[in-house]
Amino acid sequence: SQQGEEDPQALSIQEGENATMNCSYKTSINNLQWYRQNSGRGLVHLILIRSNEREKHSGRLRVTLDTSKKSSSLLITASRAADTASYFCATARISNFGNEKLTFGTGTRLTIIP
Amino acid sequence: ETGVTQSPTHLIKTRGQQVTLRCSSQSGHNTVSWYQQALGQGPQFIFQYYREEENGRGNFPPRFSGLQFPNYSSELNVNALELDDSALYLCASSLQGRSGELFFGEGSRLTVL
Numbered sequence: 001s002q003q004g005e006e007d008p009q010a011l012s013i014q015e016g017e018n019a020t021m022n023c024s025y026k027t028s029i030n031n032l033q034w035y036r037q038n039s040g041r042g043l044v045h046l047i048l049i050r051s052n053e054r055e056k057h058s059g060r061l062r063v064t065l066d067t068s069k070k071s072s073s074l075l076i077t078a079s080r081a082a083d084t085a086s087y088f089c090a091t092a093r094i095s096n097f098g099n100e101k102l103t104f105g106t107g108t109r110l111t112i113i114p
Numbered sequence: 115e116t117g118v119t120q121s122p123t124h125l126i127k128t129r130g131q132q133v134t135l136r137c138s139s140q141s142g143h144n145t146v147s148w149y150q151q152a153l154g155q156g157p158q159f160i161f162q163y164y165r166e167e168e169n170g171r172g173n174f175p176p177r178f179s180g181l182q183f184p185n186y187s188s189e190l191n192v193n194a195l196e197l198d199d200s201a202l203y204l205c206a207s208s209l210q211g212r213s214g215e216l217f218f219g220e221g222s223r224l225t226v227l
Binding site for chain 2: 004033035040041042043044045048088095099101102103104105106107
């Protein structure tokens with residue numbers, strides 16, 4: 001089952017605009033991660049935010065985490081055509097085996113219009 | 115490039131057949147996780163291997179099985195293939211005990227006819 005759900009499911013914006021994607025999840029977590037996937041290919045890690053952090057930046061990416069609302073957002077500033085991809089949030093929590101298990105959401109399909 | 119390689123990249127099977135997918139993890143990584151991604155969906159956790167032992171399993175039937183070898187490479191085996199097994203199968207490597215990112219391969223696209 002999916003732990004997280006991204007919103008919106010699809011987003012189209014003009015190049016240069018900012019893109020915001022949201023993720024909601026259901027259970028307590030160790031950390032939350034965002035991944036990017038170009039069409040039909042492997043996932044690439046973008047950024048990780050720990051449960052005791054509220055905001056994190058990496059280049060044009062800004063991630064926020066609100067554990068009280070069980071939600072996160074990913075902001076991509078000054079979007080480029082190359083940002084066109086699917087974006088997934090993934091929540092990490094300790095499994096019954098004592099290791100960290102990563103559960104992915106349903107994804108947001110982002111299209112940047114040149 | 116993540117350093118994780120998967121083979122084959124594409125394959126077609128028929129219902130009832132068996133398939134083996136292979137994964138070489140990134141150098142130094144001792145943990146391999148397998149995910150199934152149906153078209154338009156997020157990746158679903160199948161299982162994880164650490165030190166050649168299954169170390170966690172998602173909601174998949176026993177006909178999905180795996181192996182991890184001493185060099186940390188891994189195999190995913192699926193028996194008695196069903197049409198719904200058609201998906202992208204992703205392998206990801208990581209370092210056990212370290213909270214952090216997974217490094218994914220490009221996946222194996224399985225089509226079951």
